[in-house]
Amino acid sequence: MIVNRKPLTFWEKLYLPAIVGGFKVTIRHALRSLFGGKTVTMEYPEQKWAVPPDYRGAPYLVKDQDGNTKCVSCQLCEFVCPPKAIKIIPPGPAGQSADRSNAEKMPQEFEINMLRCIFCGLCQEVCPEEAIFLQKDYSLTGLSREEMIYDKEKLLALGGVHGGIQKWKQKLEEAKEQETFPVKV
Amino acid sequence: MDWNFIIFSVVKIAIVIGVVQGMVAYAVLAERKISAWIQDRVGPNRAAPPFVKAIPGLGPFMIRLGLFQPLADGLKFMLKEDFTPAGVRKVYFWLAPAIAVIPSMLVIAVIPFGSQLGHQQMVIANLNVGILYTFGIVSLGVYGIVLAGYAANSKYPFLGGIRSSAQMISYEISMGMSVIPVFLIVGNLNLNQIIGWQAQHGWLVLYSPLSFIIFLVAAFAETNRLPFDLPEAETELVGGYHTEYSSMKFALFFLGEYSNMIASAGIMVTLFFGGWTLPFWGLGQSAGAFEGNTALLIGIAHILIFVVKMLLFMVLFIWVRWMFPRFRYDQLMDLGWRKFVPLALVNILVTAVVLWMMS
Numbered sequence: 202m203i204v205n206r207k208p209l210t211f212w213e214k215l216y217l218p219a220i221v222g223g224f225k226v227t228i229r230h231a232l233r234s235l236f237g238g239k240t241v242t243m244e245y246p247e248q249k250w251a252v253p254p255d256y257r258g259a260p261y262l263v264k265d266q267d268g269n270t271k272c273v274s275c276q277l278c279e280f281v282c283p284p285k286a287i288k289i290i291p292p293g294p295a296g297q298s299a300d301r302s303n304a305e306k307m308p309q310e311f312e313i314n315m316l317r318c319i320f321c322g323l324c325q326e327v328c329p330e331e332a333i334f335l336q337k338d339y340s341l342t343g344l345s346r347e348e349m350i351y352d353k354e355k356l357l358a359l360g361g362v363h364g365g366i367q368k369w370k371q372k373l374e375e376a377k378e379q380e381t382f383p384v385k386v
Numbered sequence: 387m388d389w390n391f392i393i394f395s396v397v398k399i400a401i402v403i404g405v406v407q408g409m410v411a412y413a414v415l416a417e418r419k420i421s422a423w424i425q426d427r428v429g430p431n432r433a434a435p436p437f438v439k440a441i442p443g444l445g446p447f448m449i450r451l452g453l454f455q456p457l458a459d460g461l462k463f464m465l466k467e468d469f470t471p472a473g474v475r476k477v478y479f480w481l482a483p484a485i486a487v488i489p490s491m492l493v494i495a496v497i498p499f500g501s502q503l504g505h506q507q508m509v510i511a512n513l514n515v516g517i518l519y520t521f522g523i524v525s526l527g528v529y530g531i532v533l534a535g536y537a538a539n540s541k542y543p544f545l546g547g548i549r550s551s552a553q554m555i556s557y558e559i560s561m562g563m564s565v566i567p568v569f570l571i572v573g574n575l576n577l578n579q580i581i582g583w584q585a586q587h588g589w590l591v592l593y594s595p596l597s598f599i600i601f602l603v604a605a606f607a608e609t610n611r612l613p614f615d616l617p618e619a620e621t622e623l624v625g626g627y628h629t630e631y632s633s634m635k636f637a638l639f640f641l642g643e644y645s646n647m648i649a650s651a652g653i654m655v656t657l658f659f660g661g662w663t664l665p666f667w668g669l670g671q672s673a674g675a676f677e678g679n680t681a682l683l684i685g686i687a688h689i690l691i692f693v694v695k696m697l698l699f700m701v702l703f704i705w706v707r708w709m710f711p712r713f714r715y716d717q718l719m720d721l722g723w724r725k726f727v728p729l730a731l732v733n734i735l736v737t738a739v740v741l742w743m744m745s
Contacts, residue, residue, distance in 0.1 A: 223709040231423040242428040 252337045257320050259338040260313060261360030262353065263331075265367055269301035270357065271332035274308040278324035278333055286317035287324060303373040311353040315341045331365050398510050399495075406494060409700075410644040411456035417704050419452060424708045430455040460637075468633035471538070478537035483631065483638035486530025490645035492523045497652040498578050500662050500689035501672040503682065508662075508689060509578065516577040517569070520653060521562050524608065528554040530642060531610075531617060531627045538630040546626030549715065550617030553607055556722040557614075561604035563730035567594045567737035568657055581661035582672075588665070591658040596733045598658045600726050605650040607722070610643060611703055613710040614718060621712075651699035652692075659695055662688040 274291045290310040299307040343349045422429030430452035496516045500508030535547015572583045607614040618626030628639045
């Protein structure tokens with residue numbers, strides 16, 4: 202497309218109006234950011250973005266409202282994890298039992314290598330116990346590779362509490378009901 | 387052999403070089419800060435040695451201003467790998483940064499940065515042909531850039547070198563011709579005498595504003611600053627003539643560019659804005675006319691006046707950089723040859739005629 206441009210007038214050819222205009226615009230912006238404090242910069246470590254509610258950050262293990270580990274060491278997340286970032290050591294036949302009654306197992310060790318994790322959310326999606334959630338942390342830093350492998354204690358501490366329906370507790374109550382006769386449920 | 391002269395000259399040279407280097411470092415900071423403010427940003431505000439944060443009030447303020455950024459930058463330049471690409475012409479490649487720096491330093495030698503301290507004149511070399519020497523040296527500056535472009539054996543530096551040689555030679559002509567009216571009016575080439583004349587009759591920018599404008603624009607072109615930064619146009623030529631340089635050799639080009647700015651700011655102050663004088667409070671006279679402590683105070687005041695005037699020009703240099711887009715190559719040549727050269731000639735002629743009529 203051909204744009205019809207008006208030939209410049211003599212005054213415009215002198216560049217002077219453009220120079221004065223340039224000075225005016227730049228001094229306005231400079232004074233505004235100097236004294237008005239109106240800058241577009243977000244000074245990162247002090248100021249942070251508001252993370253949207255469905256943000257997929259780092260995956261952490263969560264506890265239920267009674268403070269028990271929700272994970273039952275089923276290893277589904279380990280199998281589904283595309284970059285193989287999750288490593289679970291199950292307790293084994295003679296291992297330690299779960300820290301809540303009626304749940305069969307809990308992991309002896311649960312590690313997520315945050316350098317491998319791609320924050321895809323498949324572990325959260327596949328978990329039958331609602332024990333692992335992608336949370337809002339996005340800036341994970343460490344001084345060594347070893348430091349970036351988060352173990353069970355760290356994951357639980359970072360994950361916090363995520364209440365839920367506690368199906369194992371209900372199963373326990375159902376079982377207790379079965380002890381008496383007639384059965385009420 | 388006059389030992390007194392040698393010792394004082396060495397001291398003056400050392401101090402001036404030290405001050406200029408410091409000014410270069412902080413000019414880079416000023417460049418970054420002013421550009422940030424103009425573009426609604428914050429600018430460097432993090433670098434700090436560990437103990438500074440502990441100073442209440444002042445410490446965080448200094449960090450916020452980025453006052454320690456130049457130290458970090460300098461350290462980084464020192465520690466970076468000094469890489470020499472395989473295909474370069476080694477001798478010229480090593481020579482070019484030095485040739486880029488030395489002329490700008492030499493120009494500063496003739497600029498009077500104050501009147502007198504004690505019995506010492508505050509100028510390193512009080513030459514009778516001061517300004518001719520300046521132009522002679524300034525035209526050497528182009529060799530550093532051309533050599534850098536040639537020696538790197540790579541297309542972008544080559545294009546940068548070509549552009550710079552054409553640009554600097556073109557604008558040197560209008561720059562040289564723009565100051566001729568000044569000498570017609572003053573009748574002397576010695577920079578100290580020019581300042582003395584201005585102290586008596588008023589600043590030369592009032593007598594010959596057109597000279598000043600042409601000189602100012604040509605100074606922008608000579609120092610490769612926007613809107614005439616074609617030799618190092620980042621958007622077109624990667625880095626221009628210094629694309630292949632790294633570490634201290636790159637820093638030397640930077641140093642050369644900023645010392646050039648300082649030198650041309652100094653020359654403009656001297657030629658058109660009365661140098662170290664101010665027309666009021668009796669600051670127009672050399673400190674040699676006073677006695678004892680007054681002389682010392684006035685001598686220091688003169689140096690400060692000169693530095694402040696120069697810094698104002700530096701701010702103008704920096705400010706303009708963040709205001710205008712780059713000229714196209716043909717526009718640059720058009721402006722240099724078809725606008726400023728004839729304008730400078732007319733300026734000379736008119737000044738000469740007016741002076742002739744008045745005498």
